[in-house]
Structures are given as C-alpha cells and as structure tokens.
Amino acid sequence: MSRIFRVRHLWLLLALIPVTATGVLFAQYQKAPPDFGGSYSFPTPTHPEPRAAFIRGLDVALLAVFLGVSAWLILKRRSRNQVMILSIAALGYFGFYRKGCICPIGAIQNVTLSLVDSRYMISYGVIAFFFLPLVAALFFGRVFCGGVCPLGAVQDLVVLKPLKVPEKLDKALGWLQYVYLGLAIWFAGWGLHFTIGKWPVQVGRRFLICEWDPFIQIFRVTGPFHMLAIGGGFILAGMFFGRPYCRWLCPYGGLLAILSRISWKNVRITPDKELDCGLCADACPFGAIHNLRADRATCLACARCYDYCPRELELRGGGAGSEDSLVQVKLP
Numbered sequence: 001m002s003r004i005f006r007v008r009h010l011w012l013l014l015a016l017i018p019v020t021a022t023g024v025l026f027a028q029y030q031k032a033p034p035d036f037g038g039s040y041s042f043p044t045p046t047h048p049e050p051r052a053a054f055i056r057g058l059d060v061a062l063l064a065v066f067l068g069v070s071a072w073l074i075l076k077r078r079s080r081n082q083v084m085i086l087s088i089a090a091l092g093y094f095g096f097y098r099k100g101c102i103c104p105i106g107a108i109q110n111v112t113l114s115l116v117d118s119r120y121m122i123s124y125g126v127i128a129f130f131f132l133p134l135v136a137a138l139f140f141g142r143v144f145c146g147g148v149c150p151l152g153a154v155q156d157l158v159v160l161k162p163l164k165v166p167e168k169l170d171k172a173l174g175w176l177q178y179v180y181l182g183l184a185i186w187f188a189g190w191g192l193h194f195t196i197g198k199w200p201v202q203v204g205r206r207f208l209i210c211e212w213d214p215f216i217q218i219f220r221v222t223g224p225f226h227m228l229a230i231g232g233g234f235i236l237a238g239m240f241f242g243r244p245y246c247r248w249l250c251p252y253g254g255l256l257a258i259l260s261r262i263s264w265k266n267v268r269i270t271p272d273k274e275l276d277c278g279l280c281a282d283a284c285p286f287g288a289i290h291n292l293r294a295d296r297a298t299c300l301a302c303a304r305c306y307d308y309c310p311r312e313l314e315l316r317g318g319g320a321g322s323e324d325s326l327v328q329v330k331l332p
Contacts, residue, residue, distance in 0.1 A: 062094075063094075063129060067144060070143040091154055101216075105209055113205065137260045146302050162285035165287055170247070177254040181255070209251060212227075279308045
C-alpha cells in the first residue's frame with residue numbers, strides 16, 4: 001500500500017515538472033545582448049560564452065548517461081569501486097574539463113530568474129542539467145550525488161578517517177542548505193530592496209551560488225585568493241568530515257533530499273534481509289544510517305556500506321558469515 005502511495009506521488013511530481021518550467025521550456029541562449037541605448041554596458045563575463053550547440057548537447061547526453069550508469073552501479077551492481085571510477089570520470093569531465101559550468105547547482109539561479117523575468121532566457125542545456133538529476137532522484141534516490149556530482153567527488157576522494165558528528169548537530173547543520181537555497185532563489189529572482197530607518201538597502205539580483213561556489217576556482221585553477229582558500233578549507237574539512245559541503249550547505253542537495261524521500265528505489269544495505277550488526281553505520285561517513293537502515297533523504301548513495309556488510313559478502317560468494325569475512329569488513 002505504501003509503495004502505491006509513493007508511486008502516485010511520484011507521477012504527480014513528474015506531471016508538475018513541465019508546468020513549473022512553462023516559462024523556460026522554449027527559451028534559447030541569447031548570444032547577442034539587446035541594445036538598451038545610451039551608455040549602458042554589460043559587465044565583463046566571468047566565464048566563456050557557451051560552446052557550439054552540438055557540444056552542449058553532448059554535455060546533456062553525458063549527464064544522462066552518467067546518471068543511468070550511476071543508478072545501475074549503485075542499485076544493481078552494488079559496487080563501491082565502480083562508483084568511485086565513475087565519480088573520478090565525472091570529476092575529470094564536468095569538473096576540471098568543463099570547469100564546473102554548467103552544473104545543476106548553479107542552474108537553480110538561472111531557472112529562478114527565467115521564471116521571474118521573461119526577458120531572461122536560458123538554453124535547453126541549462127534546463128536539462130537542472131531537471132535530469134531531480135527526475136533521477138524521483139526514481140533512484142541521490143544517484144547524482146553518489147556518482148556524478150564533481151563537487152561531491154572531490155570531497156569523497158580526500159576522506160581519510162571521518163569523525164562522527166552527533167546526530168542532533170548533524171540535523172541542525174542540515175537545515176543550512178535550505179536557508180542557502182532560499183537565499184539563492186530570492187537573490188536570483190528579486191534581490192533585496194527595503195529601508196531600515198532612513199537608510200535604504202538596495203541589492204540587485206545576484207547569483208550567490210556561483211559567487212560563493214567553494215570548488216569552482218579549484219576546477220578552473222585560478223581565481224581570487226579568498227575563494228581558493230574557502231575551497232581549500234572545505235577539502236581540508238572533508239578529510240575529517242564526510243562531504244561537509246554536500247551534507248550541510250549544498251542547496252541542490254536539499255532539493256534532491258526532498259525528492260528522494262518518495263523515490264521508487266533507493267539504497268538498501270542488503271537486498272533481502274538485514275543483519276542489524278551495525279557495521280554499515282560505522283562505515284558511513286555521512287551519518288546517513290539511521291536505525292541500521294539507509295535514510296532516504298540523507299543517504300548520498302556512495303555505496304560504502306556494501307563493502308562493509310557481511311551479508312553482502314555472502315551474496316557475492318565471500319562466505320556465509322565466516323570469520324574471515326567478518327574480519328575483512330571491519331577493516332577500514
């Protein structure tokens with residue numbers, strides 16, 4: 001009965017996607033800016049103009065392929081090593097080669113502004129990058145986070161021996177991503193315009209996510225010192241706390257967490273029965289194992305828990321709960 005309930009809500013959300021995107025579905029990237037007359041000039045762009053249309057199409061196709069492969073490796077193959085290989089490939093292409101642009105996280109702002117202001121037009125590529133991981137989350141959980149996101153991959157590669165964060169503190173920090181999401185949407189769509197006493201506050205539209213992305217300067221191997229320092233700080237923190245940006249700040253992660261709660265399939269530590277031994281909870285660096293089950297919202301689909309589960313080793317032919325198997329899974 002609960003599965004029928006989730007599936008009905010799944011199709012309802014899928015039906016709402018094109019409705020919310022009505023204002024942007026037929027928009028195209030505007031290469032030549034309009035002539036406003038007078039002495040108005042556009043600010044210097046912070047990134048190159050988009051590449052040829054077929055190359056942008058290749059980006060979208062690769063994103064779709066990576067999402068499909070990630071879902072297959074995580075839910076079907078259940079292989080941590082293969083998920084890591086996919087993550088490194090995604091980091092190389094979407095991170096360092098494409099220099100972090102375009103990305104689903106920053107696309108939040110583009111989609112917001114295009115819905116608020118009909119004069120702002122975005123390409124099909126931006127629309128696809130925004131919606132594809134969300135649709136994947138409705139079906140398979142946060143497979144984008146687990147195997148495709150370059151921001152997640154760069155943090156995942158530096159984890160040494162992560163410290164456990166108290167559950168209450170972890171939940172409290174998790175609300176920051178929703179605060180950040182709200183601020184990013186508000187600034188992208190409207191900016192700030194109010195008066196405190198006699199002092200007016202006028203802040204125009206800004207893309208906060210792009211301005212304060214902690215990893216974009218690392219991907220581009222250049223940028224202001226303070227942004228490089230912030231990115232380096234997150235990588236340093238990621239050595240001791242599993243994916244701090246993904247868990248507590250990523251605004252797109254907040255959207256994925258909401259949708260993954262009603263996903264059709266999600267990470268199950270073992271496919272048939274649970275051992276309740278607790279090794280999976282010890283292995284998870286993100287605190288996403290609650291009551292010895294993977295939490296749908298906070299599980300980042302990294303597949304680590306598979307490698308630490310004796311039942312999983314038994315199903316792979318590693319021996320039915322043998323002493324050697326138990327020793328193997330206890331090793332970091």
